[in-house]
């Protein structure tokens with residue numbers, strides 16, 4: 251068998267119940283303690299992820315978008331329990347990940363994988379490409395013996411657009427785009443149901459970005475993958491997402507079906523991000539909404555709504571009341587006192 | 591090993607180091623065949639003689655053949671260096687790796703403070719204490735050096751581990767479902783190996799010197815068995831009349847230290863896939 255199971259498209263005709271989520275995140279919080287300026291200063295925390303809730307249906311792609319430091323990576327790592335969250339619940343395929351012991355968690359990892367942002371840091375420089383991709387096969391005893399595992403590695407390399415003779419080479423011999431393909435093959439090797447892609451193209455040359463995005467898109471369709479896709483720019487995820495969540499300082503500001511979010515943004519932050527994106531047709535100029543000032547320090551976020559210091563429509567109530575996500579219907583929710 | 595030789599070819603200094611190390615090892619192994627005289631047999635008719643046809647490198651203060659003593663001395667010195675360093679790295683690397691990998695209070699308050707204390711501990715004092723238990727011998731000296739050198743390896747392995755544990759490839763290894771032990775062996779250890787190998791070669795060179803000091807104090811190799819260190823120290827008493835007694839072991843130590851360091855340097859390059 252030459253990894254044909256991997257390459258076989260999943261049968262999409264078997265309709266899953268529409269509301270069955272593969273991944274369901276409820277009130278996830280991850281706080282990091284930070285040292286004060288002096289040893290005697292009061293202990294403080296960075297609320298890197300604050301009260302995040304998210305549902306990802308089988309076969310869907312949900313994107314998390316936000317500026318640098320908004321907590322996207324921390325959110326992703328906490329969902330996969332690579333970081334221990336402070337509180338909250340993550341249900342994956344019927345399992346409460348927070349309740350799994352170390353052994354059960356290791357077994358569960360076969361079904362959820364991650365693709366990293368930095369292709370130069372995410373491959374062990376001392377391992378051959380074949381070793382890197384085969385590691386998951388060995389860990390989870392996938393395949394009948396070493397020859398079969400080799401065949402699988404070869405098939406995976408070809409599936410991600412590399413060649414089987416790359417197996418014996420080492421990461422430093424490859425370009426960023428090729429390494430990212432290796433990272434994708436490593437994630438696919440264990441035949442996961444779910445992949446978290448943490449800005450998988452932002453470190454790549456613009457010319458390569460589209461290729462890697464297309465590869466991910468193809469794989470997702472062929473394998474019926476469920477994905478959370480992290481990006482710092484709404485334009486990257488427009489065409490591949492089913493749903494989009496916009497994050498700011500650890501909190502979700504707005505979440506909606508992709509089409510709805512781009513056509514009908516409700517949160518002033520989403521509007522600002524959309525207007526900052528390059529516009530394809532010159533005629534379709536949007537009203538540019540410029541954000542005032544810098545992102546505040548996450549150690550000392552603004553009271554009330556964390557976005558109010560940069561918000562064009564903030565009122566006095568925004569300093570005192572923290573807005574929760576309010577449903578507006580059709581799966582569109584927004585955390586803003588002025589909207590909805 | 592053949593791969594190692596092929597790669598050494600492009601590196602003349604590394605090849606020189608390898609050559610020196612191989613020669614020294616051969617000399618140490620075949621000392622009984624190579625030495626023209628018994629290294630412990632005095633010749634009271636030929637004390638403190640300069641190089642001659644009979645004694646190519648001269649004789650020492652008891653008329654013993656310098657060449658034979660030098661050849662036999664390679665055994666004690668290389669053994670001392672090698673075993674002491676293997677012991678030090680064998681103790682230090684696992685402790686440093688585990689401690690740096692898991693961090694936490696045990697690492698910060700126990701391991702680090704203990705290594706601080708051990709770093710301040712003079713090798714001579716430890717060797718004296720061990721001698722009281724084990725009796726004076728080359729093994730006592732090797733164990734003493736090994737223990738005293740272990741904190742160097744603890745610190746180095748820990749410091750390197752602290753940076754490697756934060757890398758994305760370690761995170762990827764966890765995401766794949768590795769156990770901690772697997773991550774430490776497959777992902778951390780190979781990536782901290784280079785500086786450890788360099789440190790081993792440096793430490794091996796200095797261990798040869800420390801062994802000589804211990805031998806001189808009567809805490810290492812027991813007379814009349816020769817080691818380069820003890821020969822060097824005795825030689826310093828005769829610098830005026832017979833400078834060769836100190837010169838030959840001094841040269842031997844110099845060449846050995848140089849060869850080991852060159853070899854260690856080249857080994858690090860060879861083990862690095864980026865250099866393939």
Ligand SMILES: Nc1ncnc2c1ncn2[C@@H]1O[C@H](COP(=O)(O)OP(=O)(O)OP(=O)(O)O)[C@@H](O)[C@H]1O
Pocket residue numbers: 282283296297298316317318319320321322323324325482548
């Ligand atoms: N281990 C940690 N200890 C303390 N603070 C942390 C830690 N990891 C992240 N943070 C903080 O949490 C916040 C969110 O970081 P995170 O890396 O999740 O953001 P991000 O949205 O992924 O940013 P980027 O786009 O730069 O990748 C930042 O302010 C960061 O400084």
Ligand SMILES: [Mg+2]
Pocket residue numbers: 322323324367448
């Ligand atoms: Mg990030």
